[in-house]
Every structure is written in structure tokens, then in C-alpha cells.
Amino acid sequence: MKALVNKKSAIVVFSGGQDSTTCLFWAKKRYEEVIAVSFDYGQRHAFELECAKDICKKYEVEHHILNLDLLNQLAPNSLTRVDIAVDKTHETDTPPNSFVDGRNLLFLTFVAILAKQRNINHIITGVSQSDFSGYPDCRDVFIKSLNVTLNLSMDYEFVMHTPLMWIDKMETWQLADELEVLDIIKNETLTCYNGIIGDGCGDCPACHLRRNGYNAYMAIRK
Numbered sequence: 001m002k003a004l005v006n007k008k009s010a011i012v013v014f015s016g017g018q019d020s021t022t023c024l025f026w027a028k029k030r031y032e033e034v035i036a037v038s039f040d041y042g043q044r045h046a047f048e049l050e051c052a053k054d055i056c057k058k059y060e061v062e063h064h065i066l067n068l069d070l071l072n073q074l075a076p077n078s079l080t081r082v083d084i085a086v087d088k089t090h091e092t093d094t095p096p097n098s099f100v101d102g103r104n105l106l107f108l109t110f111v112a113i114l115a116k117q118r119n120i121n122h123i124i125t126g127v128s129q130s131d132f133s134g135y136p137d138c139r140d141v142f143i144k145s146l147n148v149t150l151n152l153s154m155d156y157e158f159v160m161h162t163p164l165m166w167i168d169k170m171e172t173w174q175l176a177d178e179l180e181v182l183d184i185i186k187n188e189t190l191t192c193y194n195g196i197i198g199d200g201c202g203d204c205p206a207c208h209l210r211r212n213g214y215n216a217y218m219a220i221r222k
Contacts, residue, residue: 009033010122010161011115013107014063016052017191018210019126019164022172024061025181026163027124035118036061037111041068041103051190051197058188066110104137105146112150112158121159128164128172140165169213177221186214 010027014020014036027034038052049065056063104127111123127138136142140162147160164172176185191210192200200207 006119006121009035009118009120010124011035011037011111011118011120013111013123013125014038014052014056016048016055016189017126018169018176018185018189019128019172019191021055021185021189022176022179022181023124023126023163024055024059025179025184026175027161028059028061029179031122034061035114035120036063037107037114038063038065039068039107039110040065047195047197048190051188055184055188064114068106068110102137104135104142108143108146108160109150112154115158116154116156121157122161123158124161124163126164127162128167130164130166130168169209170216173214173217174221177217 008031010031010033012020012024012027012034014024015038024034024036036052036056038049040046040049043049053063053065055061104125108123108125115121115123125143127135127143129138129140143160143162143165147158150156150158163175167175173182173185176182187198190197190200191206193204193206194201200210202211
């Protein structure tokens with residue numbers, strides 16, 4: 001296995017949402033060069049790609065958008081099909097219908113391929129086991145397993161960083177505040193399943209989670 005060769009650069013899996021944008025600024029504090037990679041997989045709120053482009057342009061981050069249309073064909077779900085309503089509540093042992101099978105597996109694999117070509121070892125993703133909403137590919141065990149698999153598959157030492165893994169949405173807002181980007185995250189990111197920037201539609205599960213975390217943090221903020 002090759003030793004680490006580049007400690008100054010990192011690649012961030014970037015959607016333009018609250019979590020990935022917080023991770024983007026987390027990375028900018030730690031690395032001299034930060035590259036953001038977004039994916040077009042037929043998401044019905046395609047405006048998230050425009051949001052991601054705008055953030056990267058404004059804050060001078062190199063940005064790539066990779067096409068993964070095949071994912072939409074293989075894994076129908078409420079985030080890619082307008083005829084499937086997003087689950088507003090979810091109390092079963094199965095993932096919600098907004099879960100896209102294989103999404104993080106493919107995202108991280110393609111990002112790793114690009115990282116190796118650019119001689120970059122560090123990959124950052126905003127997944128969280130504390131707030132994973134039933135998505136199995138946001139768990140720590142998955143990230144650790146994939147990290148090992150990618151290292152073996154390319155004979156290259158990737159290091160996957162998950163700054164949000166063990167914190168909830170309230171603590172994610174707190175981290176954004178500590179990074180001095182709270183207003184950027186609140187006003188310029190897109191988390192809403194219905195594609196509305198900032199505070200969103202206020203009705204979908206993503207908006208509820210985001211708003212509840214924000215209100216909880218503002219209640220304790222000094």
C-alpha cells in the first residue's frame with residue numbers, strides 16, 4: 001500500500017446542502033486545496049446542482065459535476081421520481097422511500113477514482129450515524145468498510161473523513177457557527193426535498209430536521 005503523499009489537499013462530496021456545505025468549510029480550514037464533487041443522478045430538485053455551483057463559485061472552490069443517470073434507472077425513489085411522494089413520517093425498520101440504493105457507495109467510489117488521479121488521499125463526506133434517518137449507507141461501519149475496500153481496489157491509501165458522523169443537526173449548526181459560516185449555511189444551502197433554498201418548504205422531512213436542529217441550537221447559543 002502506498003504511503004500518504006498529499007496532506008494538503010482534499011475532495012468533498014458536495015450536494016450544496018447543509019451537511020456537505022458545513023463539511024466544505026470544515027475542509028477549507030484544514031487543507032490548502034479543496035475540490036468539491038457533485039452528482040447529477042436525476043434528482044427531482046435539480047436546483048441543488050445550481051446551488052452547489054453557486055457556492056463553489058462564490059467561495060472559490062474547484063467544482064466538478066459527474067453524471068450518474070444510471071442510478072435513477074436502477075433505484076426508483078421519491079428523490080428522483082415526481083410520481084413518488086416523499087414519506088413524511090417513517091417508523092418502520094426499513095429505510096424511507098427517499099433512500100437511494102447504492103448512492104453513497106457510488107458517490108464515494110467515483111470521488112476516490114478522481115482523488116487518485118489528482119494525487120489526493122483525503123475524502124470528506126457529510127454522512128451522520130446520529131442523524132442518518134434510516135439510511136444504511138450513512139453508518140460508520142459502512143464508511144470504514146468502503147474505505148478499506150477502496151484502498152485495496154486501487155492499491156492506494158484513501159482516508160475518509162466524516163466530521164458529522166457522531167453529531168446531530170443541532171450540533172451541526174453549532175459546528176457551522178464555530179466555523180463562522182452559520183449565515184451561509186442558513187441562507188445559501190439547499191436541503192429541502194422540494195428544492196427550495198434556505199429555510200425550504202418547511203413541510204418535508206429534511207426541512208423538519210433542519211429547522212428543529214436550528215431552533216435547538218439557537219435556544220442554547222450564547
